[in-house]
Structure formats: structure tokens, C-alpha cells
Amino acid sequence: MTETPNPNIVDADSLTGEMHPIRRVVVALGSNLGERMTALQGAVDALADTPDFFVTGISPVYETEPVDSPVDGARKFLNAVVLADTTLPAARLMERALAVEDAFDRERSDVRNAPRTLDVDLIVVGDRRANEEFLQLPHPRAHERAFVLAPWHDLEPDAVIPDRGPIADLLAALDASGVTKRDDLVLETQ
Numbered sequence: 043m044t045e046t047p048n049p050n051i052v053d054a055d056s057l058t059g060e061m062h063p064i065r066r067v068v069v070a071l072g073s074n075l076g077e078r079m080t081a082l083q084g085a086v087d088a089l090a091d092t093p094d095f096f097v098t099g100i101s102p103v104y105e106t107e108p109v110d111s112p113v114d115g116a117r118k119f120l121n122a123v124v125l126a127d128t129t130l131p132a133a134r135l136m137e138r139a140l141a142v143e144d145a146f147d148r149e150r151s152d153v154r155n156a157p158r159t160l161d162v163d164l165i166v167v168g169d170r171r172a173n174e175e176f177l178q179l180p181h182p183r184a185h186e187r188a189f190v191l192a193p194w195h196d197l198e199p200d201a202v203i204p205d206r207g208p209i210a211d212l213l214a215a216l217d218a219s220g221v222t223k224r225d226d227l228v229l230e231t232q
């Protein structure tokens with residue numbers, strides 16, 4: 043007897059499956075090398091051009107003190123967060139994030155947290171959990187990063203990181219003194 047697939051049990055990350063649920067995605071952007079705003083705007087445009095990926099929100103831009111920088115006196119970052127709805131599997135999103143970084147001459151360094159033209163991090167993909175080197179979800183350090191939580195909180199004050207809690211509470215527990223909103227810098231939607 044042929045088994046009829048149950049449409050309610052979709053392997054959301056099967057790369058071969060036809061059906062994928064729509065999931066809300068939070069993407070964090072950062073740059074502290076070169077033309078920082080050009081890189082952030084380019085990332086927003088590239089994400090918006092991604093098939094089956096619909097940008098629903100773009101945060102204000104924050105200028106932030108480098109966290110855990112290996113370089114003394116490293117330049118400040120510009121950071122922002124993009125919200126989107128997508129049916130793309132998380133692994134495809136990760137590939138896309140890496141391709142967008144590469145398009146901005148991101149050099150991959152062995153030095154952890156080295157300055158970078160563009161960093162594109164997946165923070166949450168619906169309630170998807172992953173713990174592989176290539177893909178960890180929710181992002182394992184997002185809950186302790188004011189440079190991620192502050193812009194995200196502007197867009198979604200009631201958001202929750204699975205297993206970590208409400209971002210409002212997480213943000214309130216952090217020292218956010220190194221994180222400054224730059225009202226003069228605005229990322230545009232296409």
C-alpha cells in the first residue's frame with residue numbers, strides 16, 4: 043500500500059520536499075570595514091532580491107562598539123536587523139547569507155571577530171533549531187548581543203528567542219552603553 047503523505051507533517055528542511063511552511067526570519071547585519079552603509083544597504087537589497095524571501099521590516103541603523111574585537115581600537119560597527127517571511131529551508135538561507143557576504147568582498151579570516159566588510163547572521167528561523175557547524179539556530183550568541191537585540195527590539199518589541207526568552211528582558215539585562223541609534227542613517231527598501 044502506498045503511504046499518503048500527511049500534509050501536516052512537512053519536513054521543513056528537506057531540500058527535496060516540495061512543501062515548506064512560511065517562517066519568520068530575523069537576519070542581523072554588521073559592518074566595520076570599508077563603506078559600512080553601502081555594505082548594509084547592499085545586503086538589504088540582495089536579501090530583498092532573493093526568490094521566496096519577502097522582507098517585512100528593516101530596523102534603524104545602530105553604531106556600536108566592537109564586542110570581543112581582536113584588534114585594539116577597531117572601528118565601530120554599523121548594525122541593523124532585517125525581518126522576512128520565507129518558505130526557503132534554513133540551509134538555503136545560510137548559503138544565501140554566505141553568498142551575500144562574499145559579494146561584499148568579505149574576507150574569511152582565521153582570526154575570530156576580525157574586522158569585516160559585511161557580516162550576515164541568521165538569528166532565528168521560525169522555531170527551527172540547528173546545532174551544526176554550518177548552521178546553528180537560534181544564533182548561539184544573539185541573546186547576549188545588544189547590537190542585535192536593540193535593532194530587533196525596535197521592530198518587534200514582543201519577540202522571543204526560543205529557549206532564551208523575551209528579547210526585551212534579554213536586552214534590559216545587558217549593558218547597552220556601546221550601542222547608539224543613528225537616526226541620520228536610514229536603510230531603504232527597494
Ligand SMILES: Nc1ncnc2c1ncn2[C@@H]1O[C@H](COP(=O)(O)OP(=O)(O)OP(=O)(O)O)[C@@H](O)[C@H]1O
Nearest residue numbers: 155161162163164165175176177178179180181183
Ligand atoms: N546562525 C548562523 N548565522 C551565521 N553564520 C552561522 C550561523 N550558524 C553557523 N554559522 C556558520 O558560521 C560561519 C560564519 O562565521 P563568521 O566568521 O561569520 O562568524 P562571526 O560572524 O565572526 O562570529 P559570530 O558567529 O559570533 O557572529 C559560517 O561558516 C556559517 O556557516
Ligand SMILES: Nc1nc2c(c(=O)[nH]1)N=C(CO)CN2
Nearest residue numbers: 072106107108109119155189
Ligand atoms: N559591535 C559589534 N561587535 C561585534 C559584531 C558586530 O556586528 N557588532 N560582530 C561580531 C561577530 O559577528 C563580533 N563583534
